[in-house]
Amino acid sequence: MPLDAQDRLLSRDASIRFFSTMPLENITAVNNQGLSVIDLKTGVIEISVLLKGFVFPNALMQEHFNENYVESSKYPRAYFKGTIQPFNDIRLDKDAVHKLIVKGTMQLHGKSKEINSHAQLQIKEGKIIGDAVFDLLLDDFSIQIPKLVKDKIAKNISINVKAIYQVQKNNL
Amino acid sequence: MSAKIFYTMSLVMLFSIPILAQESLLKDLENEQKGNNKISGAFKSSRVINGHSIEMIGAGMMDFRILHRFGPVSQGIGELFGLDQASMRLGFDFGLSKNLTIGVGRTTFKKELDGFLKYRIIQQSTGYKASPVSLVAVAGLSVYTYKNPDPAKPIPFNDRVGSYFQMIVGRKFSDHFSMQLSPTLVHRNLVAANDDNDIFALGFGARYKFTKRMAFVVDYSYVANGLPKTTGANPLSIGVDIETGGHVFQLHFSNSTGMNERSFITETTNTWGSGEVRFGFNLSRIFDIKKSR
Numbered sequence: 001m002p003l004d005a006q007d008r009l010l011s012r013d014a015s016i017r018f019f020s021t022m023p024l025e026n027i028t029a030v031n032n033q034g035l036s037v038i039d040l041k042t043g044v045i046e047i048s049v050l051l052k053g054f055v056f057p058n059a060l061m062q063e064h065f066n067e068n069y070v071e072s073s074k075y076p077r078a079y080f081k082g083t084i085q086p087f088n089d090i091r092l093d094k095d096a097v098h099k100l101i102v103k104g105t106m107q108l109h110g111k112s113k114e115i116n117s118h119a120q121l122q123i124k125e126g127k128i129i130g131d132a133v134f135d136l137l138l139d140d141f142s143i144q145i146p147k148l149v150k151d152k153i154a155k156n157i158s159i160n161v162k163a164i165y166q167v168q169k170n171n172l
Numbered sequence: 173m174s175a176k177i178f179y180t181m182s183l184v185m186l187f188s189i190p191i192l193a194q195e196s197l198l199k200d201l202e203n204e205q206k207g208n209n210k211i212s213g214a215f216k217s218s219r220v221i222n223g224h225s226i227e228m229i230g231a232g233m234m235d236f237r238i239l240h241r242f243g244p245v246s247q248g249i250g251e252l253f254g255l256d257q258a259s260m261r262l263g264f265d266f267g268l269s270k271n272l273t274i275g276v277g278r279t280t281f282k283k284e285l286d287g288f289l290k291y292r293i294i295q296q297s298t299g300y301k302a303s304p305v306s307l308v309a310v311a312g313l314s315v316y317t318y319k320n321p322d323p324a325k326p327i328p329f330n331d332r333v334g335s336y337f338q339m340i341v342g343r344k345f346s347d348h349f350s351m352q353l354s355p356t357l358v359h360r361n362l363v364a365a366n367d368d369n370d371i372f373a374l375g376f377g378a379r380y381k382f383t384k385r386m387a388f389v390v391d392y393s394y395v396a397n398g399l400p401k402t403t404g405a406n407p408l409s410i411g412v413d414i415e416t417g418g419h420v421f422q423l424h425f426s427n428s429t430g431m432n433e434r435s436f437i438t439e440t441t442n443t444w445g446s447g448e449v450r451f452g453f454n455l456s457r458i459f460d461i462k463k464s465r
Contacts, residue, residue, distance in 0.1 A: 012201065035205065037197045048198045052209060058460040059230020059270065060418065067213045068384050068415075073347055081196065146385070149417040 009038040009128055014163035016049050020154040027061060027153070029054040036130070036163045038121075043087035045102060047080040047161060069143050070109055079107045080115070090121065092167065097122045102132060109141040128165040133158065211296040214306065214344035214352075217420045217456050218265060218273065218290075220377030221391035221409040222428065222436045226306040226342035226352055228273055228292050232462030235265040237277070241429040241452040244442065254450055261431035266461075271295075279431050286432040288312035296343060310338040314434045331362035334434035342377070351378045356393070358437050368398035373437045379413065387413045389422065393437055407440040409452075422454035 014034030020027040034049040051072040056062040066072040082104015090098055098121045106115045119132035136157050138145065145153045196202070215225035218235060229235045243257030251257065263277030271292040278285050294307040314334045320327050336359070342352025354375035363369055373393045381387040391409040411424025427444050429452075430436030442448030 008197070010201075033205065035198050035201050039197065044197070046196055046198050048196070048202055050205065058462075059233055059267070060458050060460070063213055063230075064417070071347075071384075073211075077202070079196070146416070152417075 007039060007041040008168040009040065009165035010168045011036045011130070011163040011165045014047065014049075014130075014161060016047070016054075017160045017162075018054075019158040019160070021158070022152055022154050025152040027056070029056045029062075029065070031055065034161070034163065036161075036165070037168075038084065038130070038165065040087055040090055043083045043085065045080075045082055045084050045104070047163075049078050050076060051078060052076065069138075069145075075109050077107075080104055082115070084119065084121075090123075092123060092126075092128065095124050106136065108136070109143055111141045113140045128167075130161070130163040130165060132161045135159070208300045208302070209298045211298065211306075211344050214296070214342060214350035215377070215379055215389075216381075216387055216413040216415050217422060217454070219422070219454060219456075220352070220375075220379070221389055221411055221422055221424050221426070221454065222407065222431070223354060223356075223375045223377060223391055223393065223433070224288075224290060224308070224310050224338065224340060225377060226292070226296075226308050226340050226350075228271060228290070228308075229265055229267040229458060231267050231270045232460060233267040234459045234461045235263075235267075235275075236457045236459065237261070237263040237265065238455040239263070239431045239452070241426070241431060242450050244448045244450055245425070246447045246449070259429060259431070277432065279435065281429065281431075281435065282316035283318045284314055284316040284432065284435070286312060286314040286434075305341050305343045308340040308342075310336075310340065312336045312338075312433055314432055334358065334360045336433040336437075338375070338433070340375075348381045349379070352376075356433065356437065358434055360434060360438060367438075371398035371438055372396045385415045389413055389424070391424075391426075395437060399438060403441050404438075405440045405443045407436045408444055418458050420454075420456040422456070424452055424454075425449050426452055 012035055013032055014036045015032045016034040017030045031049050031053040033053050034047060036047045038045045051070045052066060082102050084100045084102050100119045100121060102117045102119045104115060106113050115134060117132050117134035122129045136159055138155050215227045218227050218229050219225055239261040241259050243251055243254030245253045247254050259280045261277050261279040263275055265273055265275035267273050273290040276287045288310055290310045292308045294303050296306040297303050316332045336356055338354050338356040340352055340354040344350040356373045356375055358371045360369055373395045376392045379387045379389045389411050393407050395404060395406055405427060407428035409424045409426035411422055414421040427442040427449055428436040428440040430439050
């Protein structure tokens with residue numbers, strides 16, 4: 001059976017924000033060009049973001065992020081693929097807030113890690129808004145923080161994803 | 173359309189969709205998103221060693237630079253291999269925008285003040301409207317302020333002034349290797365009888381990054397005309413860049429002591445061949461000075 005176009009939700013401007021919270025310094029960076037797709041038939045969700053697109057409070061942090069930490073010229077994207085549960089009762093024509101569990105694999109810096117997170121999908125007057133907050137441990141992705149700056153960069157980075165989805169018009 | 177073609181196509185679609193679904197649903201969009209991708213980090217610092225690099229410090233950033241140049245290593249242990257003699261330059265560079273930097277500094281030698289304007293015309297990039305190189309223009313001015321020991325013969329202001337104009341073409345060839353060329357014109361208002369006022373030099377800079385935070389760097393200027401061949405020498409500096417978060421240390425050996433373009437291009441008289449090599453370092457500390465959002 002061919003896929004029904006109605007079953008796919010797509011976002012090309014998902015906002016992906018991360019926070020490193022430390023007593024000495026808080027760092028936050030944002031990328032508003034995340035890609036995300038949800039297949040409501042299968043419950044599959046994907047999120048993909050170009051690491052070079054993260055904007056930092058200053059140019060030096062941004063350079064260090066790309067050059068020293070995520071090595072974005074070698075590993076240009078962060079990519080998540082997983083499933084949402086439950087997905088069977090999501091109806092786009094009915095306003096509701098769906099509490100979901102997202103399970104899947106995060107790929108970053110050449111490493112993969114299983115992730116579970118709470119998320120929600122809100123349907124309101126035809127708008128479809130997805131939200132998720134979860135943490136990543138830099139150690140899991142072999143991103144090393146040198147001793148000199150270990151008081152300024154958290155080992156535990158909090159990630160916040162917010163995506164406004166459109167119903168996909170035509171099949172990819 | 174014949175039934176056969178229709179049948180074949182339906183079959184292809186039927187089978188290809190589940191196969192594609194195994195992969196990323198976002199592949200096409202990811203490819204579409206590549207866009208224009210700016211290449212940065214060709215050099216660790218805004219200077220190769222002495223000369224400007226194709227790197228900019230970024231909008232709203234201030235680079236506080238402390239430079240030291242010591243005496244010849246060949247002086248031996250009595251002078252602690254040159255470390256007993258030091259000249260220095262203190263400087264502040266300001267990133268007015270991501271492509272425009274202004275900087276000022278003062279050097280102990282001749283008590284010289286210098287300032288420059290550095291503008292990146294093109295940044296190396298890939299994808300849409302790609303450019304294989306970065307192109308940067310620099311214009312600078314220097315004024316020395318030391319007084320003539322004979323108070324009866326003060327040096328007129330005009331005679332103290334020098335200037336330079338430079339175009340830098342550079343490319344980051346890989347994560348490790350970057351190279352640049354910088355044709356430079358240095359003008360000095362007052363020169364010795366046998367020297368030319370205008371000096372043309374071709375700068376060459378390269379780095380090889382061997383760990384994430386360390387790199388070998390070479391900075392050389394070929395002085396093409398204008399200096400007496402018997403005393404003038406081409407400045408060659410070889411060193412290591414060490415980056416530690418907000419600091420960059422540039423440790424090097426060089427035959428030059430000058431710390432601005434007029435000085436290291438026109439006043440280098442020592443040569444590597446005769447062993448008149450000196451130790452020196454640049455310390456760069458970057459501060460974020462724009463208002464916090």
